Amino acid sequence: MKRFSLNQATTKHWPLPDLVAGCVDAGVTGVGLWREDIQAYGVEKSAALVRDAGLTVTSLCRSGFFQQPDWLEENKRALDEAATIGAPALVLVSGGLPEGSRDIDAARAHVGAALGELVPHALAVGVQLAIEALHPMFASDRCVVSTLKQALDLAAPYPAEAVGVVIDTYHLWWDDTVWEQIARAGRENRIACFQAADWVTPLPAGVLLGRGLPGAGCVELRRFREAVDAAGYTGPIEVEVFDETLWSRPGPEVLAEALAGYRDHVA
């Protein structure tokens, strides 16, 4: 269980001090945090809170959104926050097509160029940029990076300590090329973050908030964990589930279920 990390999105309405105390109570040593939450609590104050509790921050979610006019300053600021909070990686969701555009090739090329502009700052603050491929159902409005291969191709021009990838089971499970790409990600030293969530249907309207805790759906989660292990990854495993039903429930209860699902279906 020592690789388990609770991503804050799973227990979205659990106040940060309670979440930190709840993790300590449950013997959880890692947390994945979100910018909006540490900003609300205070970034320095959040850093002290988790540090004093002996927790490790496994990633900071989330920046990217490279079609926004202020993407450069915003991503630099996010890198600074990641450094302050002690996160080794900053998760990047690339953003969708620019308003009114149909040119997905251009949008993807822009992501590659934007990464290049951020590399010096990432190296300077010692935080790895972690490109996340989102499920293709998000390609138009959230993330034009849809496969692990695309993420790795975008990372390829840059040093691995500056640019890595996120492997999220929810987004990648359907892709039969994902196994060879996980092996490649390991060879190229790009695995910045490994996140587990399960695929559940029917999808809700808007499709963002329909994920399941490990074991609730049809993803071969253990196969993913074994594949990242075989690729040489020894880092934390975040459980990150976006689900409104979970959000309405007490944090400790959801954490206990996340731990049980992790033990039975991932570890």
Add this chain to the structure above:
Amino acid sequence: MKRFSLNQATTKHWPLPDLVAGCVDAGVTGVGLWREDIQAYGVEKSAALVRDAGLTVTSLCRSGFFQQPDWLEENKRALDEAATIGAPALVLVSGGLPEGSRDIDAARAHVGAALGELVPHALAVGVQLAIEALHPMFASDRCVVSTLKQALDLAAPYPAEAVGVVIDTYHLWWDDTVWEQIARAGRENRIACFQAADWVTPLPAGVLLGRGLPGAGCVELRRFREAVDAAGYTGPIEVEVFDETLWSRPGPEVLAEALAGYRDHVA
């Protein structure tokens, strides 16, 4: 405009005789029909209706669903219906994971084996089996075939006159490997059917009925048409849109919009 074909799903509640008359009035010469509709009207009677109106049936939708216990008999029956209605191709949606299963590799392998069992009957009745890759968001519950490459790999062991593929812009637009796979589909003589629909967000609950007429969304539809043309395809182009708002509107109106969208964004 002579390649345009109206897929019946676009105007789902337009009764078949009215749809046929409406197509003739609009100068449309091709229709893609659905099994449930021609069964309800009578398959022989439907065949006579479209033949007497001078229309060409461009495809019959839809069979497949290989995880059902009766898949073999059901698909043979569907091939017979396609032959009766004069459809050159029978569109196959493979079905999702078997109840309770997480083994997507096995489900995909079963589709390949099932195609092999259907090939003799397809050759006997002179109807091409047309495997359709559906968007990955349908991988668990509707179709484990998620990319054009997978569809072509599944078709590869069998003669092209027996097994082809459907190229549907709605399902494939996000995939940056689709262009090389369209070229391959042409080289291998596998393009059985080309369908156009647009991608619109936000997706509705269940995600099935959220498509748009050509031009309503972000798909590079003309790029697809040019790619299938460059691959040597000279056949019909079906507009197939599943959308509840369209279904609530008069057939002639929707057909006129489909024609305008086709002209402006596909042709």
